[in-house]
Amino acid sequence: MDDITFGTGGWRARGDRFSDERVRIVGQGIATYLRDTAVETGGAVAVGYDARATSEDAAESLADVLSANGFDVSVTDRDRPTPVLAYAVARGDYCGGVMVTASHNPPEYNGIKFIPGDAVSAMPSVTDAIEARLGAPTALPETDHGTVERFDPVALHAEHSRQLVGDFLDVDLSDLTVVYDAIYGSGRGVTDTLLEEAGATVIRRRCERDPTFGGQAPEPSPETLAGLPEAVAEHDADLGIANDGDADRITVCSPDRGVLSGHLLFAVLFEALLTDADATGPAIRTVSTTFLIDRIAEAHGVDVHEVPVGFKWIADGMATHDGLFGGEESGGYTIRGHIGTKDGVLIALLAAAVAAVEPFDDRLDRLFEEHRRIYADKRSVACDEAAKPRLVEALEADVPDRIAGDPVAETVTVDGFKFLLDDGSWVLLRPSGTEPKIRVYAETTDPDRLEPLLDAGSDLVAARLGGTGED
Template sequence: MDTPISFGTDGWRATLDEFTSPRVQIVGQAVADYLREVEDRAGETVAVSYDARETSRGFAEDLCRVLAANGFDVLIPERDTPTPILAWTLVDRDLAGGLMITASHNPPEYNGVKFIPSDGAPALPEVTDEIMARLAEPDPLPESEHGRVSEEDLVAPYADHAFDLVDADFEDLSVVYDAMHGSGRGVTDELLEEAGASVECLRCERDPEFGGSSPEPSEENLQELVAAVEDGDADLGIANDGDADRIAVVTPERGFLDENLFFAALYEYLLEADSGSAIRTVSTTFLIDRIAEKHGEEVHETPVGFKWVAQAIADHDALVGGEESGGFTIRGHIREKDGVLMALLAAAIAAERPFDDRVDDLLAEFGEIHQNKISLDCPDDEKERVLADLEAELPDEVAGHDVADVVTKDGFKILLDDGSWLLVRPSGTEPAMRIYAEGESDDRVRDLLDAGTELVEPLI
């Protein structure tokens, strides 16, 4: 092997010169051995799914062959399917575990694989460490002991569950849906239509090249969706990333809605009918804390990575968990981010009251919140040193305000005496250091990001 197989924040991803069929089969063997030796689930059923990339179905079939040759029955969907639907299927059918072939929002020259445990939540490091310790060439059992591979539709049972969770009656709602050529096409849009919404589709044809860009639902990649909502008469725009585990929302007045503001609107909406704490990552807005305080609820902060959000949801029976990158889930559902279910919830929120009105009132009550982030290139093998050097250089003042506290759950989150904050942490998926900032205005956020850059760049 040229580069070691390594499970990061959300599985192993690599470019197609490294992510090859023989190496995928090695991962399949490791998972088979893990399920047999650690989970004691030999001979049970494993589900394997895949996204819309050109190579994904073939890699999924590689995994099916290895798992079946190790005595597992294997379930594979008829077509590329969103990651959260695979995760929900594991829980619904009490399967031994699942493997998803996806590089999520990465460009088309990437692919990836992630293991999902039987509880449907992202695998924690102790699980992925056990899998990496078992990486080995395929070791098939005698053919008489091989399992069966069967192909099924996974969407219909999931849809029934989603409608049980969301009070879906969107008869007067007009939605523009952007699938970004990913696995949400024909799934998210059809669920919205089934709930009564009028849906206009953008990029809802399968294109393994994603139109020549990344299926990343960022503001710059969703300008066609923004224009369709702002220039038309739609009430709402919704986009999913490549494997539909994340959501982005567009409103008529704001255009691209900051994911932090979506989280705030979602939490407030859920609190109208229920109670419970919220889970957020260190990079996610303090607006969630202000809403929780008003309702007598708590907020629990985690490192970046939905696996930590999922663990905290279990620990605290939280009502909602989310992160500023567009990943959310709710109580009663799987502990995995789900852009399909969130699309239904976004439509439910908009059907009750326009998003812009709700967000206006939240900001009027709790104060303006602005956030942004930047990335600085940093080799993976330099990240620990940069963090160590930064610890020795932490200032007493940033962008004109005193440091009130420093949180070290994930990198360094510098809390300032005006309520703003600056976060520096290593990316878990790219060779980069991330710098995040939150403040009461865009100008304040720019000042914080400039200060963060001046602090970190000389250390790289």
Template sequence: METISFGTDGWRATLDEFTAPRVRMVGQAVATYLADEGHEGPVAVGYDARETSRGFAEELTRVLCANGFDVLLSDRDRPTPLVAHAIVDRGLAGGLVITASHNPPAYNGVKFIPEDGAPALPAVTDAIADRLAEPDPLPEAEHGTAREVDFAGPHADAALELVESITGTAGLAGLTVAYDAMHGSGRDTTDALLERAGATLERSRCERDPEFGGGSPEPAAVNLAKLIEVVTADGSDVDLGIANDGDADRIAVVTPDRGYLDENLFFAALYDYLLEDASGPAVRSVSTTFLIDRVAEAHGETVHEVPVGFKWVGEAMADRDALVGGEESGGFTVRGHVREKDGVLMALLAAAMHAAEPLDDRVDRLLETHGTVVQDKRSVACPDDEKSRVLAALEDVIPETVAGTAVADVNTADGFKLQLADGSWLLIRPSGTEPVLRVYAEAADDERVRALLEAGEELVEPLV
């Protein structure tokens, strides 16, 4: 039980720790939690494209059924946001997804999604952790039933309806999109949705490969070289490139002029686009660009900053009736959809935005209006059990200046965010999914960002 720990987005571990007996304990804990909370409705179970995921999903299904719950098991590996949508769409008690998202194939994971379709808050995951136990089946006559269902169709219908309500049309006729599934669960889901909307698709890595081609299904620029080349090549007839991570809850966008479009810039373009015909605040994580704030101010709106983790974004979106919520890692959702990041929906919305006006043109206009913004991050290795000690030690050595600029304010909502007098910032926080400390920086140019990142590393490395 001590091995099972729910971090930023569920419990993830390498397969020597992520074992069937422990997965069954999680299933029992969820069943006990749901029963204690008075939930009697069906539970959704989904899974990603990893070799072990279907088997672990079946283990969860057996435990839930043995506790009296009916289970809707995904008919194949599907994106995590499809399960979140199914929970709300079908009025389910909640759901479980077997996925390690962008982690390497040696990992797997499990996350619980409550009845509202938003990521589980710590009060919920703590309650589940407190109930970890060996399976305790009811008499067989009281067992629930399991059946396989298609989560893709209803989600696609909802995505098309929502994007049409935002843009006036979800039609993408005449648009050519290059899509890279990275061998993950977005294949035959994201590309199928874009094609249904009328786009012409050029597919890459849209075959299931549990080893993800020998890498990690992380849609960072370094892993998307082929997609970038296809979109930016001279004479290319591709209008836009889109990629998803392993469980397709995140999106990466590639444009003809910029190549890999920084997620912060996409977020700013998305919010600016939505504000053309709607109103409302934005929610962003502490590691996400201040450019969102500048866009909001220009439209008379506000921004709410939350700790890293989409659970906090989802919570604030409900509390503030936000128009959009997102993180610099490429996770976004919009008002009218489930409060879980959804790389499938965002692929359709990004394509519709680009069809209305090239994303490069919108981003150029935003940067001309609000100033250039550059952001980057690095990682410093740190064992999970050392993170609290290092952060406590860091509190005692926060400097008065960083890279020659005075520290104007210190935000401790998630680690330490040092806001500097020139408008730049440095953030040091613990990763919730990997044994590292993250060092983020934002400034007006690359050279300044590098200086801030180096200062951050110099600050934290002696403490590890």
């Protein structure tokens, strides 16, 4: 039990550490938490799983533990996207949900994510309460056990997605061609079908199940999606769309610019809602996401609220500030009227609708002309979990006054240490919540300054930790 901790995206473990024994311990913690805080003995829990080799067996073990604790359990009919399960939890007669997934992590990882009954991403108070209840599985008398059944949550989510996107942009997708890349993950047969049923012509890429995701992490990065720009060109497509392993994240590929960063996708979608949909309201962005969002918001007279990294904070900000659009540079987004979880399936349909109104490349040309082009990237520096507090303490005790030779105008500590420079550039250092790494982020409007800023951030981490080592 000491080896099980919940980070930004739930509990994740690598290899043999993701054992059936630990899975059942987590299941018991969730069952006890639900009995203590949400429902009396009984009720229903939805369980889903991604395409990893160990996921279905883990989902069945969770169902065993939950049903033995008196809960009726609905297990998805096959591996399904996390947001599809979350929507079923929010709209069905469920007191909570459990998703077996390691999201975008490499195939040797797996994990468990708890979904509260309202499907808003679980806050630390909830995951801490589950951790406190971890224990060996217990069972009620067999006559008090719950039932276990299989169910398909896709249709309910698809209907909602079509209605919500249509409320903002009711456009015809029949002239749109999209290349969809599932990276062998759980978006296959879901995101592509949603786009096709909305009228788009869909070219499918890597839409078969492969528990190894082709031998790479199912993260929709430029490296993982190396063949997507070529596929878009080959099919003369208007857009490429990719999801990560459990389809809660999305990346878009435009014909001229290739794979877009999460910063630019956020900017395009937010501006399109404000302009084409004539919607209004603030943006909720993480501390690691571009200031381009702030400049777009200022031009439209709306606010931006900066929150820590982790979608639970975006969900909280959306609810608190009635956000129009919320997201993070890693490709997780949501929209007003949706549940409080990131959704790469829903946002794929929104991105297609935006592209049908005006091509992404034309939108970006205009945004760069009006608000300046941004250059942003991130790195990871290896760091043992035990050393992360030492880095934080070292930075608190000795805040740098210059980064890459430029004065630090302000230090923001919403999450980690974000150093704002006089020219509007910034560098962020923050411990990862899911891996033994320190994340180093940087943004600038000068392309020649990006690498020096990242170098300076990496060097600062190494100096404060007393060593070196970019991962």
